[in-house]
Amino acid sequence: MLHLASQSPRRRQLLEQIGVDFVALDVDVAEQRASGESPQAYVSRVARDKARAGLASLGSMQDAFVLGADTEVVLDDEVFGKPQNADDAAAMLRRLSGRTHAVISVVWLVSAVREQSVECVSQVRFATLDEPTIAAYVATGEPFGKAGAYAIQGRGAVLVEHLQGSYSGVMGLPVFETARLLHDLATPSK
Structure with a gap:
């Protein structure tokens, strides 16, 4: 049985899109970068x-597999998390304006006896954004709850001038890499 350690509607949508049956788990994990830790x-x-918190929440389910994922926007070695408020969202968008940033997505699949991961790094170039464009986008409310203060699958798509990498990875779950990870799970170990 596969469990998804996330309440992200985007991650649920992407797993459903590729026909994966799962049960969503609500986990609470601190998201604080340690000193000296690379993005x-x-x-x-x-x-x-x-993923490990999700597995621990299941207790004694020996046949459980838990998928955990995280996606962050990185510019100049700085991790842009989710904006705290409208000013924070606007500041992030100003920093991303006219520049290329990385979007790092990592997916872990864990069970009682196995752990495996995949990583996907995409490069996203933003158009140069003027203040009215930033203010109008922030006013939609879409930046909130999104790493880097934008949603490529929503209105934020108009901010993106170029994408090199995985569209679904920028959304929060790289579908190709995740499908391969799940395929490897179904393939018996040698």
């Missing part, structure tokens, strides 16, 4: 912590 290590650790 990749941070994203991987948070995704793994989510």
Whole structure:
């Protein structure tokens, strides 16, 4: 039985899109980057912590597999989490304006006897944004709850000038990599 350690509607939608049956779990994991921790290590650790917390919440279910994922926007080695308020969202968008940033997605699949992960890094270039564009986008409310203060699958798509990598990875769950991870799970170990 597969469990998804996330309440993200985007992650649920992407798993459903590829025909995966799962049960969603609500987990609470601290998302604080440690001093000296690289962005990749941070994203991987948070995704793994989510998967492990989900597994722990299931107790004695020996046949359980838990998928945990994290996605973050990174610019100049700074991890842009979810904005705290409208000013924070606008500040993030100003920093991303006219620049290319990385979107790192890591997915961990854990069970009582096995742990495996995949990583996907995409490069996203934003158009140059003027203040009225930033203010109008923030006013939609869409930036809230989104790493980097934008949703590529929503109105935020008009901010993106170029994408190199995985569209679904930028949304929060790289579908190709996740499907391969789940396929490897179904393939017996040698």
